[in-house]
Amino acid sequence: MNRLQTRVLLAMVLLLLGLLLGFAGFSYWSLQRGLAPYVAQIELGRLEYLESQLRREYAKEQSWSGLSPERWNALTRFGAQAAIPVTPPSDDNKPRGATIGPLRTPDLKPIERHPLHERLGLLDAKGQLIAGVAPQAASATNPLFDNKHQLIGTLTLGPPADLKNQIDSAFLKEHLVFLAIAAGLGLVVAGALSWWLSRRWIRPIEALSKGAQAFAQGQLDYRIAAEGSDELGQLARRFNHMAAQLHEAQAQQNEWLTQVAHELRTPLAAVRAEIEAIQDGIRQFDANTSERLHRQIMRLTQLVADMRATIPTTLAVQAPQDAPALQLTAPRAASAVALDLRALVAEAVDAVQMRFVQAQIALPPAATLAQSLPVAWIHGNAAQLHQVLGNIFENNLRYTDAPGTVAISASVHEAAAASSQQRWIELHIDDSAPGVAPADQPRIFERFYRVEASRSRASGGSGLGLAICKSIVQAHGGQLRASASALGGLRMTVILPLTDPNP
Secondary structure, eight states: OOHHHHHHHHHHHHHHHHHHHHHHHHHHHHHHHHHHHHHHHHHHHTOHHHHHHHHHHHHHHTSSTTOOHHHHHHHHHHHHHHHSOOOOOOTTOOOOOEEETTEEEOSOOOOOOOOSTTTEEEEETTSOEEEEOOOOTTOEEEEEEOTTOOEEEEEEEOOOSOOOSHHHHHHHHHHHHHHHHHHHHHHHHHHHHHHHHHHHHHHHHHHHHHHHHHHHTTOTTOOOOOOSSSHHHHHHHHHHHHHHHHHHHHHHHHHHHHHHHHHHHHHHHHHHHHHHHHHTTSSOOOHHHHHHHHHHHHHHHHHHHHHHHTSOEEOSOOOOSSSTTOOOOOSEEOOOEEEEHHHHHHHHHHHHHHHHHHTTEEOOOHHHHHHHSOOOEEEEOHHHHHHHHHHHHHHHHHHSOSSEEEEEEEEEEEOSSTTOOOEEEEEEEEEESSOOOTTTGGGTTSTTOOOSSSSOGGGOOOSOHHHHHHHHHHHTTOEEEEEEOTTEEEEEEEEEEBOOSOO
């Protein structure tokens, strides 16, 4: 048992002990407080003879006017004596022990009785005192009825002033012992239950602590045993999910570094070979050598620029709340202005139209798109959005079999909430076969990721184009998604928030 579990167990036991002692003390106080009225009620219930005599007194004149103080004293003293049981003396003249249930009290002293006639009182039907002692708050009461069941008065008996006789004391002792035994058993059961609960609660916390320590030390493959469906079990499963995501991110980072090293090694190796050939005198540094070196350097420059472009930028664009998974990303700023998306698409199509004709891939004319697409103004950077459209069209050229088809469509959406005025556009670019397997579709936006089937590295490219597109679209408060196309190939969906052309 560790220190935390010991402290929790001790705290729970002390709390339960305090509750048990408080309950026992309150029970004993309540028993003492309620015993005297209970005794008075028992005593009053035995005065049947006195009740019958009082009914006769009332029946003589149908009132209490004939009940004199002397007659009251005579009746109460005789009735009180009639209520006390008489015990015949023992033959051996030895003190006798009294028992109350299982408790035995030997060597009793004479019982101190509280005279009943000094505590008795009689009230009329209206509650006015007729004779005897005025009732107290804790007095026992017994209504009196005549032969017609009409209330004629109430007989009251005050509680004993104290309970000093040994019978009463034995009764209290017996219940006190019972309370003590019950408290002891309750404490044992509570201690065992507290030990079990402390283990039940502390064990998941210890597992979470060990898991957090393992994660902090870089053991991202460590998993916490998640037990139950309570909050601790849910927290353990969230820890495991977080560790799995971190482990996957670390694996992707290592893979990305490996791919970067591989991509940089090829042009660097070519540059090194050219320089070493010049140093060894195998090749002269002429215009051709200079051109080859410049081409490799430019390839390195473009590769570094592409990798840098995959880092998200930030534009002053607010993403629609109801649009699917739109969010702003951070770190570097870029200028943004109001742009006509139809004009952007038409301009990008016009720039690649001739190449699509040469590749035998049908592409809608720019003039047709300028008329068919809905009016849509967006807030963004024109050069970056041209790069997005250009990269998507470049993929269409590379990965669509001839003869093929590329279709472009768009739809405008509004927020479902009546109080929201958010609107966004979804631009769909579909191509024909070959397609991309559903398992590969979410990964085509990863850096250097290439589908090894139809859309292979042999088609060219560094594998950073779609990663750059995704970064730019996210910087505009939108999202870039890939799905299967009805034409048999891939559908690229660009989601962008709309703005007012005249802010």
